[in-house]
Amino acid sequence: MLISLKIVSMFLFLPMMTVVGQVDDATKAHNKIKGIYMYQFAKLINWPKEFRSGDFIIGVYGDEPLYKQMSSAYNDKLIGNQKIKVDRYISTSEISNCHILYVSEKKIGNLEKIRKKNKTKTIIVGQQEGLLSKGAAINFVIKDSRIKFEINKTSVDKQGLIFGQTLIKLASDIL
Amino acid sequence: MIAHIKTILIFILFIPIISSGQNKYCIYEFKALKAYDDKDYLTAKAYMDSALVTCFDIKEKAYTWHVLGFIYYDIYKKIDKKDPSSLAREKTIESIKKSLELDTISEFEKLNKKVLVNLAISYWNNSVTHLDTINYEKAISFYNSYVDLYSFANPDYNLEQSEIIFNQELAYIYDKKFLNTQSKNEDYFNQAVKLHKKVLSIDSLNYKSNMALGTLYYNLGVMYIFALEDDIDMFKFIEAQDRAVDNFKISLPYLKTAYQIQPNDKETITGIAGVYHQLHETEKFMTYMNLLEDIKSKDKEKELEPKLNKEEDK
Numbered sequence: 286m287l288i289s290l291k292i293v294s295m296f297l298f299l300p301m302m303t304v305v306g307q308v309d310d311a312t313k314a315h316n317k318i319k320g321i322y323m324y325q326f327a328k329l330i331n332w333p334k335e336f337r338s339g340d341f342i343i344g345v346y347g348d349e350p351l352y353k354q355m356s357s358a359y360n361d362k363l364i365g366n367q368k369i370k371v372d373r374y375i376s377t378s379e380i381s382n383c384h385i386l387y388v389s390e391k392k393i394g395n396l397e398k399i400r401k402k403n404k405t406k407t408i409i410v411g412q413q414e415g416l417l418s419k420g421a422a423i424n425f426v427i428k429d430s431r432i433k434f435e436i437n438k439t440s441v442d443k444q445g446l447i448f449g450q451t452l453i454k455l456a457s458d459i460l
Numbered sequence: 461m462i463a464h465i466k467t468i469l470i471f472i473l474f475i476p477i478i479s480s481g482q483n484k485y486c487i488y489e490f491k492a493l494k495a496y497d498d499k500d501y502l503t504a505k506a507y508m509d510s511a512l513v514t515c516f517d518i519k520e521k522a523y524t525w526h527v528l529g530f531i532y533y534d535i536y537k538k539i540d541k542k543d544p545s546s547l548a549r550e551k552t553i554e555s556i557k558k559s560l561e562l563d564t565i566s567e568f569e570k571l572n573k574k575v576l577v578n579l580a581i582s583y584w585n586n587s588v589t590h591l592d593t594i595n596y597e598k599a600i601s602f603y604n605s606y607v608d609l610y611s612f613a614n615p616d617y618n619l620e621q622s623e624i625i626f627n628q629e630l631a632y633i634y635d636k637k638f639l640n641t642q643s644k645n646e647d648y649f650n651q652a653v654k655l656h657k658k659v660l661s662i663d664s665l666n667y668k669s670n671m672a673l674g675t676l677y678y679n680l681g682v683m684y685i686f687a688l689e690d691d692i693d694m695f696k697f698i699e700a701q702d703r704a705v706d707n708f709k710i711s712l713p714y715l716k717t718a719y720q721i722q723p724n725d726k727e728t729i730t731g732i733a734g735v736y737h738q739l740h741e742t743e744k745f746m747t748y749m750n751l752l753e754d755i756k757s758k759d760k761e762k763e764l765e766p767k768l769n770k771e772e773d774k
Contacts (some may be wrong), residue, residue: 310734314682317688318685318701321690325697359690363688405491427740429705430705431702432740455695
């Protein structure tokens with residue numbers, strides 16, 4: 286009897302462990318992964334000479350949490366000799382001179398407009414099924430429960446940019 | 461009055477020395493008994509030491525070790541004040557075990573075993589008070605002493621329940637050490653997992669360990685991602701994402717078992733939803749989030765019920 290009483294008392298002293306953060310963690314983790322990918326895209330694309338002066342602009346259109354993650358992680362880091370500057374855009378009119386632009390799912394309806402405006406200058410990244418055929422250069426896809434990416438090599442070639450071999454090797458699909 | 465009763469009891473306890481003819485008269489033993497009666501336990505112990513050296517054949521008597529065991533027991537309780545490092549506790553056990561070994565007619569068995577059980581409980585209590593991130597190794601040692609001694613005194617007693625509790629709480633300590641140390645030593649994580657799996661080998665439907673394992677693996681997966689350096693090498697990054705996903709997948713069956721056991725537990729449902737979210741399984745994530753909302757609104761309804769009834773009563 287004494288034993289069981291002591292055992293019960295131990296239960297009261299020590300707390301249960303808890304799942305840390307749960308759902309919020311998932312969103313943060315997804316943004317961290319996307320942020321790393323975006324930085325790697327910047328690093329692993331061969332940019333022509335005309336793209337290699339001034340700041341290296343990574344734009345985020347319509348996804349504030351991703352913008353926050355990226356700006357805190359990558360602002361002032363270097364791509365070659367260029368300082369990264371992460372910009373956030375609320376409307377299409379603000380978008381200009383990005384090296385890479387992430388367009389959130391909610392804003393993807395404006396893709397055509399953005400593309401026409403930034404035809405030869407910007408690598409457009411998004412996340413939606415079939416997005417490459419709509420003009421994005423890189424599309425995040427979910428495969429085997431992981432965030433992966435597919436690339437539109439044809440359109441990027443036309444822009445005069447070259448995907449590095451690592452990106453080509455790791456892309457889940459190439460158009 | 462109590463002192464008189466104690467004196468009588470002690471002499472009843474020690475009658476065999478004089479009346480049964482088991483022993484020849486041993487002056488040191490007698491003096492030890494007297495000192496014990498006077499609550500002078502250290503003197504009693506010293507006389508018993510002399511008795512063991514000088515009095516022929518008392519070493520072979522269960523009674524001698526029974527008396528010595530009780531003297532040490534009182535030293536442990538009253539002089540050492542139950543200090544966890546008291547040597548008197550170990551000496552008590554040693555003496556009482558010797559008495560039990562020599563006690564072929566079980567004359568002192570009941571009293572001897574009662575002392576052993578009490579001391580086993582004292583080890584359990586020490587293990588509880590030492591179970592923290594600094595002293596946990598001592599806690600393990602005390603717990604092992606508890607198990608050994610309790611099993612010795614009560615071989616048929618089932619210690620599974622205490623094993624479950626101790627392993628779970630120790631696992632909690634290892635997890636805490638894992639999460640709190642900057643180096644994230646995975647040995648601590650592995651120890652925590654091992655202990656919970658041990659619990660599940662005893663009771664596969666133990667809610668706490670299923671939930672804990674699900675949580676441990678989930679947290680490890682999350683940690684793999686959050687620990688990534690922002691400019692990590694691309695291949696290492698892909699590997700880390702794989703490891704994270706593997707851990708999310710391992711966590712899921714444990715969380716689902718926990719859910720089967722406690723289907724209305726909000727934390728479990730949130731955990732499952734979190735894993736599905738990490739695995740990008742949006743439909744399943746939404747299913748569990750909706751379930752969570754249902755439970756929350758039912759809880760709210762329940763909270764309001766008594767108030768509504770009171771209003772109606774008016």
